[in-house]
Amino acid sequence: MALTGYINERDRAAPTEADISSLNKNDIPGFERRFAGKWNKDAHNLSDIMLVTGVLSPLPLLFSNTEDYFTLGVMYLETYALAGGGMALSKGSVTRYRPLAYGDKAPLSEKLGHDTKRSFFSGHAALTASGLIFSASVFSDYYPDSKYKSAIWTTAITGSIATGLLRIEAGKHFPSDVITGLAWGGAVGYLIPRLHRKDRDFILFPFANSEQQGISFIKYF
Secondary structure (H helix, E strand, O other), X not given: OHHHHHHHHOOOOOOOHHHHHOOOHHHOOHHHHHHOOOOOHHHHHHHXXXXXXXXXXXXXXXXXXXXXXXXXXXXXXXXXXXXXXXXXXXXXXXXXXXXXXXXXXXXXXXXXXXXXXXXOOOHHHHHHHHHHHHHHHHHHHHOOOOOOHHHHHHHHHHHHHHHHHHHHHOOOOXXXXXXXXXXXXXXXXXXXXXXXXXXXXXXXXXXXXXXXXXXXXXXXX
C-alpha cells in the first residue's frame, strides 16, 4: 500500500507561488470552507507530542506481558503497518491542499513544500488512533475485569479525537481528513487484536484479480 502511494506521487511537483496564489477557498466544500487559511504552530507541535504518545502507548503492554511480548509486538507491527500503509496510499493517490495553503497566516516556506498537497487523510489522526485503540483493546482482552478498563477506553478515544482537533487547529487538515484518519486508524487498531483472538467468529482477508481488489469479510454463525 505504501509503495503504491509512493509510485502514485513520485512525479507530483511541489506547489509554486503561482499555484498557491491561484487557490480559491470557494472550491472547497461549503462545510469545510471556514477552515481554509488556519495556521497554528503551537497546535502543530502539540499534535506531534500526541502522535508520539499514541504510537508508543502499546509499549507498557509489551513489557508487562513478558510471555506474549513477541505476539503483541507482531500484532502491533501489523497494526502500525496497515494504518501507515493506508495513509501513504491515500496521500499518494489524492492531491488535496492543506488548509494552511489558503490565506496569509502560514509562512510561504510552509506552503511550498511537497507535503502541502498531502492533506487527505490525516496521518497523525490515523496513527494516534491506531496505537491508542490497539492498546485499549488489548488491555481489555487481557484484563476484562479491570476497574481501569473504562478509563483506558475513555483516554484512548479522547486522545484520538484531541489529536484530530489539533490538526485542524494547526491548519494541517480539514475535518473530513481527520474524520477519515480517525475512522481508519481506529478500525485497524480495534480489528487487528480481534482477528488474533482464539474465539473470533469472523475473518478478513485481502483479494485481488485482474478486475478488482478489496477485502472479504466472512462471519461464522
